[in-house]
Amino acid sequence: MDAQDGDERPLIIHRLPLLQDESTSEFTSDGTVDLRNQPARKQRTGKWKACFFILGAEFAECVAFFAISKNLVTYLTGVLHESNVDAATTVSTWIGTSFFTPLVGAFLADTFWGRYWTILAFLSVYVTGMTVLTASALLPLLMGASYSRSAHRLFAYLGLYLAALGTGGIKPCVCALGADQFDASDPVERRAKGSFFNWYYFSINIGSLLSATVVVWVQDNVGWGVGFAIPTLLMLSGLVLFVAGRKVYRYQRVGGSPLTRASQVVVAAVRNYRLVLPEPDDSSALLHQAPPGTTEGNDSTMQHTSQFRFLDKAAIVAPSSGEKGATASPWRLCTVSQVEELKTVLRMFPVWVSMVLFFAATAQMSSTFIEQGETMDNRVGPFTVPPASLSTFDVISVMVCIPIYDKALVPLARRATGKERGLSQLQRLGVGLALSVAGMVYAALLEARRLSLARAAADGRPPMSIMWQAPAFAVLGAGEVFATIGILEFFYDQSPDGMKSLGTALAQLAVAAGNYFNSAVLAAVAAVTTRNGEAGWIPDDLDKGHLDYFFWFMAVLGVVNLLHFLHCSVRYRGSSNNSTYSS
Template sequence: MAFFVISKNLVTFLIAVLHESKIDAAKHVSAWVGASFLTPVIGAFLADTYWGRYWTVIVFLLVYIAGMLILTVSVSLPMFSTSSEHGNVNSLLVYVGLYLAAIGSGGIRPCTKSFGADQFDSTDLGEIARKASYFSWSYLVINISSLLSGTVLVWLQDNVGWGVGCAIPTVLVIISFPLFVAGSRVYRFRKQGFSPLKSICQVIVAAVRKCNMQLPENKSLLYEPSSSSAPEGSYKIQHTNQFRCLDKAAISLPDKTCIPPISSWRLCTVTQVEELKMLLRMFPVWVSFVIFNTSSMSPTLVEQGMVMDNYVSSFAIPPASLSTIGVLTVLVMIPIYETISVPLLQRLIRQGNGFSQAPRIGIGIGLSAVTMVYAALLEMKRLAIVQSSGLSDHNVPAPLSILWQAPAYFLHGLSEVFTCIGTAHFFYDQAPDSMKSLCTAIGMLGMSSGAYLNTLILDIVAVATTSSGSPGWIPDNLNEGHLDYFFWTMAALCLINLVMFVLACMRYRGNTAS
């Protein structure tokens, strides 16, 4: 709830309270969302290498609490009002609180998701099946929080005060700390392994050192310790023929040059090499997820709603609250998918152990393109009404109901049901056992990269469309701009992404760990 109450209404706060321009507000929102999904890499590295997922959640939850407290104070106290002489101090405190919250939430997010998945026994077929549903149901719970944030808390921010809207999730974050600790006696804890990033670097260094050596014809000659000499709890990954240049890291050196113990920077196991290969095979899917998030995280939908008639009878709908439709779509469609669609598919289709999430992710990517097409058509209609009403030179809402945005948010929610849940399961399921948190974070890094790519696109659009002195596609007065051109651009990007994803799926090989 703390994360969503910030992300859903931040663009409104920056424009209405901090008096930032629309283009700057959109960029700052994308940058903050990007930071929120970039920091999971830090949390995942600490969890997989040093602290474990449990203690990583503990530490970053404290950082989260500090950020939310600072943010609540900065929007609550009159002395920090932007209209007072302390306005600059207020802006500084706001951004300090925002980015501490981004660090805290980013560090927690990959660990809680992976820690939850760790509670299922990977040797029990029944628990393996329930783990697949876990990702869907956990995503549903997250969207319940999103629903409450996008309705109750956003309404409180717009109508009662920003301090109240931030204080409630701050109290809930504080309460979550003892609640999480209370479950310590029943949690399943996985043993800590070696540093996954260090292992990746060792494979690259060893392969480069032996780049001039010839690979043996018999792949069984590549170095892999026997099961009896392997550490307890370790696993092996079968050799694959992709990225064969990396296999050189596992070429055993002549005996005269090998003085035991052999440095892992000179000789790596086949399993280490295959772990890196698994990450490389996941990369095209990650790129597709980045582009998916480039369109789905755009705050321009909220800005479009800000220049539409937001009154239904005498009730004013906050533009940010309309995203609730997407959340409700998720809440309705997940139970339908899990209770009806999954059993039906199990009867009709026998799925193997490969990339089973591909159709689900692909459908979501296709729906993201449809969402952008609808948004573009809606903006064309809005601009036509503005021109016919003579409002082009006035920064006022068009006489077009904001409820016309409802199908766009519905399609967006539907695309999330397919793509976001599918990728979350994919990045955990297809990851090496020693890199579960890291790969979950890499998936979230796709959200961060998508947000930053959205910021870059907005910057390019701002420069390219205003170079001749014109107001550009996204000016402060959207009635003078062409937001529809931006939506058409994003629709084309989504279609290209769908083609890329299909090609990546055709070449993908699944996890071969044993």
């Protein structure tokens, strides 16, 4: 099927027949059920009343997550006495792990437990991790003369990575569970679902704002034990709130494992490599319907497309297989829908790759930006501003831009373009990528100016106010409104019905990959620039280094990445329910 065909008809067709208009039906039309496993009633379940409980739990999780990530580099350098490079690498690795574990949570949610029970289980793990981290911060006080730094570090890292595991079941499932509360077949609820992703990210940033101001101040001025205890108690409250909303949630039934279905397609295609592919427009030789008595784990069918044609071999019914695969193993013969699910994920991959560099840029806000802020004058009037609190401007930027985007920009763009979303998902992502480049350019110029003044100063006092960092945080925050929210919506929207949690996890995986990439770049830069006894670009004393070179390097990578994204987006073609690349 070519791109023009994709514009005329949807790639996903739900099997459930609609006996009346969806907007007036008593029950949802997307297969969701209530707590008693009965068809969900529209008036009694879901929508914003259910999202209140879901977003409340997400808010609590975000306060805890940002209470760690915003100031972790300060904790590592000031309390555990790690170097600047090691601390920045540790922070990026921990954040990367926190966004890698959602693959585990998404697999369990889509395959075994469902989103509600997965969130509940991982919230418990998260609370345990925060408790261990809080106890580790109190070790110097509790152990007294027998204090051991190695024991302190062991318990601190145990708490950190238990929290990273806990967040893995929350990040992909909260977003997907919230989107499940809106029936996509109802025009009013479908439009509300688009707003949900904006307000979901808004709640994240309220939590981030609280952490960057109140919690960070407590950590720096009262103590780390109290600073970690506050989000721990808030996490317990979030757990109680989430359970309290269980009667009004809409639940998607658990299907088969999406990873198993994808693996079956790959294995079957390889095993059938000798079979001859039919003509691109002829799908009569392919298995469209699973044999009676079997299930794919998905209640929707997908139309055949002609891209990635080698995978079609997994669905070819060989003449020797008899009655349309009635007795064939699913590892030998798959349905067209299974094949198209894997194709959908492959089509999204170039977009996913483009987002890795974006998240590598935003990773600077929790690592090198803070180290840069520690070399600047943090006195603002009568107040002393912790460097980690400058991330408040990132949060404020997000909180200002989301209402403007949702209530002003989208309606204007909708009237101009005639599209329901206003801007297309790819246009939204492109704007975010461009803003990340602008943020890196500003950071490079700022650091070059700071270095020039610092080396000219005779008294050794910080020559620049820390408030000069605010525009860099604000620009990257505006970029997050476009790119971070956009990638969540894109992957949820484009993923097949049985892969919604996995699709959201893939968006989170881009954050993980961006942070891991940042860790690798930091390590490589340190190794290359410290040869022959040189101080390097990022020494412990930044006045002797060239952090500005690092920011310029990230800006150049961002430009290359933006060009790659534009190339991919030009080849992208959309349809009403999914999208494909042109052949």
